Amino acid sequence: MKTRIAGLPREVNQIGRTPWPLTVLAYGLPTVFILIPLVSFLTYSFFWVKGTELHDSFQDLTFLNYVRIFTDQIYLPVLWRTTLLCLEVAVLTVFFGYPVAYFLASLQGRKKYVFLMLLLVPLLMSYVIKIYAIRSILGGNGFLNRFLMATGIIQEPLTLFVFNLNAVLLALTALLIPFAVLPIFLSLEKLPRNLLEASADLGASELQTFLRVVLPMSLPGVIAAASFVFVLAIGDFLTPQMVGGNSGFTFGRIVYSQFGTAYNWPFGSALSVLLCAVVIVAVVVGSRFGNKRGLA
Amino acid sequence: MKRLSLGRIGLGTLTGLVFVILYGPIFVPIISSFFTVKYGQVDWGNANLDAYALLINNDGILTALENTLLVGVSAVVLALILGCFLAMFYRFSQSPGRGFVQFIIFLPFLMPPIITGLALLIFFDDINFDRSLVTVIIGHTVFVLALVYRTILVRLQALGMNMIEASYDLGASGWQTFRLIILPNLKSALTGAAILAFALSFDETMITILVTGTDNTLPIRLWAMMRLGFTPDINALVAIILAFTTVLVLVAARQLIPKEFTAREA
Amino acid sequence: MTSRRLLLELKSVAKSFGATRVLDNVDLAVEDGEFITILGPSGSGKTTVLRMIGGFISPSAGEILLDGKDISELPINRRPFNTVFQDYALFPHMTVAGNVGYGLQIRGRPKAEIRKRVADALNLVHLAQFAERYPAQLSGGQRQRVALARAIICQPRLILLDEPLAALDVELRKQMQLFLKSIQREIKTTFLFVTHDQEEAIAMADRICVMNDGRIQQIGSPLDVYYRPQTEFVARFFGDNNLISGQLSATTGDARVINTGFGGLVCAIDGQPDVAAAAAGGNAYAVIRPESIQLGISSLDLDECENKVEATITAVEFSGATTLVRTMPQGSETELRVKLPSRADGTALPVGARVALGWRRIDSRLVPV
Numbered sequence: 001m002k003t004r005i006a007g008l009p010r011e012v013n014q015i016g017r018t019p020w021p022l023t024v025l026a027y028g029l030p031t032v033f034i035l036i037p038l039v040s041f042l043t044y045s046f047f048w049v050k051g052t053e054l055h056d057s058f059q060d061l062t063f064l065n066y067v068r069i070f071t072d073q074i075y076l077p078v079l080w081r082t083t084l085l086c087l088e089v090a091v092l093t094v095f096f097g098y099p100v101a102y103f104l105a106s107l108q109g110r111k112k113y114v115f116l117m118l119l120l121v122p123l124l125m126s127y128v129i130k131i132y133a134i135r136s137i138l139g140g141n142g143f144l145n146r147f148l149m150a151t152g153i154i155q156e157p158l159t160l161f162v163f164n165l166n167a168v169l170l171a172l173t174a175l176l177i178p179f180a181v182l183p184i185f186l187s188l189e190k191l192p193r194n195l196l197e198a199s200a201d202l203g204a205s206e207l208q209t210f211l212r213v214v215l216p217m218s219l220p221g222v223i224a225a226a227s228f229v230f231v232l233a234i235g236d237f238l239t240p241q242m243v244g245g246n247s248g249f250t251f252g253r254i255v256y257s258q259f260g261t262a263y264n265w266p267f268g269s270a271l272s273v274l275l276c277a278v279v280i281v282a283v284v285v286g287s288r289f290g291n292k293r294g295l296a
Numbered sequence: 297m298k299r300l301s302l303g304r305i306g307l308g309t310l311t312g313l314v315f316v317i318l319y320g321p322i323f324v325p326i327i328s329s330f331f332t333v334k335y336g337q338v339d340w341g342n343a344n345l346d347a348y349a350l351l352i353n354n355d356g357i358l359t360a361l362e363n364t365l366l367v368g369v370s371a372v373v374l375a376l377i378l379g380c381f382l383a384m385f386y387r388f389s390q391s392p393g394r395g396f397v398q399f400i401i402f403l404p405f406l407m408p409p410i411i412t413g414l415a416l417l418i419f420f421d422d423i424n425f426d427r428s429l430v431t432v433i434i435g436h437t438v439f440v441l442a443l444v445y446r447t448i449l450v451r452l453q454a455l456g457m458n459m460i461e462a463s464y465d466l467g468a469s470g471w472q473t474f475r476l477i478i479l480p481n482l483k484s485a486l487t488g489a490a491i492l493a494f495a496l497s498f499d500e501t502m503i504t505i506l507v508t509g510t511d512n513t514l515p516i517r518l519w520a521m522m523r524l525g526f527t528p529d530i531n532a533l534v535a536i537i538l539a540f541t542t543v544l545v546l547v548a549a550r551q552l553i554p555k556e557f558t559a560r561e562a
Numbered sequence: 563m564t565s566r567r568l569l570l571e572l573k574s575v576a577k578s579f580g581a582t583r584v585l586d587n588v589d590l591a592v593e594d595g596e597f598i599t600i601l602g603p604s605g606s607g608k609t610t611v612l613r614m615i616g617g618f619i620s621p622s623a624g625e626i627l628l629d630g631k632d633i634s635e636l637p638i639n640r641r642p643f644n645t646v647f648q649d650y651a652l653f654p655h656m657t658v659a660g661n662v663g664y665g666l667q668i669r670g671r672p673k674a675e676i677r678k679r680v681a682d683a684l685n686l687v688h689l690a691q692f693a694e695r696y697p698a699q700l701s702g703g704q705r706q707r708v709a710l711a712r713a714i715i716c717q718p719r720l721i722l723l724d725e726p727l728a729a730l731d732v733e734l735r736k737q738m739q740l741f742l743k744s745i746q747r748e749i750k751t752t753f754l755f756v757t758h759d760q761e762e763a764i765a766m767a768d769r770i771c772v773m774n775d776g777r778i779q780q781i782g783s784p785l786d787v788y789y790r791p792q793t794e795f796v797a798r799f800f801g802d803n804n805l806i807s808g809q810l811s812a813t814t815g816d817a818r819v820i821n822t823g824f825g826g827l828v829c830a831i832d833g834q835p836d837v838a839a840a841a842a843g844g845n846a847y848a849v850i851r852p853e854s855i856q857l858g859i860s861s862l863d864l865d866e867c868e869n870k871v872e873a874t875i876t877a878v879e880f881s882g883a884t885t886l887v888r889t890m891p892q893g894s895e896t897e898l899r900v901k902l903p904s905r906a907d908g909t910a911l912p913v914g915a916r917v918a919l920g921w922r923r924i925d926s927r928l929v930p931v
Contacts, residue, residue, distance in 0.1 A: 018385065026382060026385040026397060040415070097314075099310045113549060124545065125322055125499065126534065127501045128518040129325060132522060133320075133321035174317050174321070177317065235407070235502075238502060265418065265421075272411055275408070276407065458647055458649060461638070461651065462651035462652075463653075465643075465645045481654070
């Protein structure tokens with residue numbers, strides 16, 4: 001190892017002097033294409049629409065949209081319901097995802113990565129097709145109903161899962177399980193093997209080792225998975241549109257409709273800002289929870 | 297730890313169930329591409345490639361597929377160049393604000409895609425830039441940039457300063473050092489990132505829907521067809537896409553998986 | 563000793579990292595064609611000096627002069643020096659030939675010329691048959707030689723070696739020390755070698771620059787720093803040494819008397835004008851190498867020794883080629899250690915025996931406290 005003077009920085013000032021055009025580019029490009037759109041997005045929420053006229057000059061800045069969100073009876077309840085729904089999705093995906101991640105992590109060698117890759121392949125399949133297929137599976141004539149009838153669990157086809165929030169719940173869960181598996185898998189992988197060996201050495205059974213060592217230490221990964229799924233679910237406007245029908249209205253759909261049929265962009269921006277706020281809160285709460293114990 | 301205990305069997309079964317849930321929705325169209333399906337009943341005796349024949353003749357779908365590929369390749373190339381540049385900047389410049397730049401780069405990936413899409417939509421409208429394939433390419437680039445950037449940065453940090461100092465010591469300029477020393481050592485990271493980014497872009501629907509113009513990419517086309525119901529050739533398309541994606545993922549895995557695993561098998 | 567031309571000069575160079583002073587008032591002149599070693603413990607600043615010359619760090623104060631011109635602001639790639647890094651820093655994606663030829667490739671030399679010069683360089687370091695191998699396939703010693711060849715081929719005016727032998731095992735190290743020395747003599751390029759190993763420095767260097775705490779303690783030939791230390795640190799740094807405290811007394815030409823617990827000792831002070839000028843009564847150490855002390859039954863045996871002391875043997879320790887005899891001089895509480903060549907039939911020195919110790923004036927030196 002290089003005998004370095006402890007605690008002193010390694011100075012490389014003779015190499016790293018970046019020419020100023022490059023610095024401008026490095027700051028400029030992300031700012032123009034990411035930061036500015038986001039900022040203009042935010043300012044848009046303070047404009048307003050009357051009839052078909054868009055009032056978007058600087059004198060027109062107003063809190064109108066936000067007031068409407070909080071006073072109109074529709075929006076906050078839908079946001080609340082959507083948040084709950086997405087929390088349920090997060091819990092479900094983690095519930096299914098953890099055993100899968102654990103199983104994967106316990107595989108040896110090549111098999112581990114092969115299975116992981118197989119898990120990720122469906123993620124990259126066409127989103128629309130997947131949702132369409134899920135809808136047909138859940139439908140009256142679909143696979144699920146025919147399976148349940150064939151095994152005698154039900155007599156009549158269930159419409160429980162068609163075109164409502166339950167359908168959205170099931171669809172989102174099915175779509176997002178891989179996103180839950182990945183962070184949990186990574187945190188299980190990082191667990192030092194010698195901790196497990198130590199636990200066994202001290203007399204714990206595999207179940208006890210799991211409950212007392214593995215589970216607590218993989219908690220950050222679980223929280224990360226839940227936050228990840230939550231964020232993906234809450235912003236999804238396609239799935240509810242396709243399987244939610246008329247009763248499965250999520251917040252995402254409302255936002256999307258402002259840019260489609262309702263055509264009120266400023267209001268849509270305001271709704272999105274609210275959505276962002278919820279997401280930020282979720283992520284912050286999640287990371288606070290996650291960093292308290294276990295491996296960072 | 298590979299004992300065949302009750303717990304292990306239970307876990308394996310559950311994993312199997314999950315895989316069924318994941319692959320189920322995909323296999324339905326695939327089976328339908330080889331067999332005719334009527335009212336939920338599969339006609340197992342009649343295997344055929346009619347769906348594939350239909351597909352080849354469907355110009356609309358093929359154009360959409362072309363566009364999707366075009367967007368994917370363009371976005372990946374742009375993301376690679378930008379990601380490389382920005383990762384190099386973060387790693388080597390002493391600029392105080394680079395943490396902030398990195399944060400901005402990560403934003404579109406961390407936020408729900410709907411936000412990114414809407415922000416870009418409003419931006420393009422503000423500057424009166426017509427929506428078209430170009431806007432889609434920009435949207436995809438912004439989306440995958442975080443992934444590409446991070447993959448390259450991690451590899452750059454692993455390289456260490458010694459080799460770079462040695463290159464300078466032997467008389468090389470910054471550009472020569474980048475071309476002859478850094479770039480060759482980034483190869484695997486670049487390839488892996490490119491493939492994953494392409495896969496992400498290929499399937500990206502939400503941002504695309506929001507910023508697309510009149511040209512159709514595949515997800516847009518499929519989305520439009522949703523209302524009317526799908527024609528059989530779509531099933532054939534799904535089968536092809538599945539095969540293609542699986543190959544892509546396996547190739548990417550080869551690039552990004554730690555060499556210890558592949559070497560042990562050799 | 564042939565007088566050499568001055569190649570490089572560091573004048574009053576200082577370096578601070580934030581509030582930490584790493585180098586202070588460094589004055590160093592490197593002569594053309596010499597093998598100079600910078601020696602010191604961890605944190606002494608020796609690596610900082612090397613990196614500063616190479617251009618990886620810039621000085622906070624002072625000048626670095628090459629041919630009389632200040633090069634402190636010259637970037638790394640424009641300095642006519644090449645470095646052999648401690649971990650070799652070989653390019654893993656290039657073959658040995660590619661690595662060695664890199665410097666020439668950068669300079670745009672024609673391919674045929676590069677091929678030939680690479681072959682010559684590899685022959686010099688006895689690695690000709692490894693030209694097409696990759697660094698990952700070589701042993702530590704082989705990689706080190708590739709790093710050396712890569713540095714030599716560009717014919718720099720100075721080669722900087724940053725503890726290049728630190729990662730090698732003892733046997734290989736000794737071989738490489740001889741090898742490096744012979745290469746240097748053959749190509750006649752100036753070598754600046756940094757190490758913390760004093761034996762290594764003594765074995766290889768024409769001159770040694772001893773550093774501690776960011777300051778230069780002494781610069782001199784191996785014999786100089788070993789037998790004629792000028793500071794307490796240098797006196798203690800090399801091998802085992804006797805340091806006897808006392809007060810300075812009269813000066814007589816090239817020698818000075820110091821009054822110690824066992825009487826006045828005459829010590830040579832040639833080359834130490836500061837010690838000659840120091841006030842009488844001031845504190846100092848008398849420094850005597852254990853191997854320079856002669857041992858006899860009575861003082862009459864030690865004719866040529868100006869300094870004589872009666873002592874009692876307290877311990878005899880056999881350690882292979884030499885035997886260490888610990889003695890307590892009469893009337894003193896400071897131990898005096900004597901190193902004798904061992905004998906197969908043992909040293910007939912019982913513990914408790916009374917002996918006479920003696921040494922010449924040139925065997926004892928003075929260093930300030």
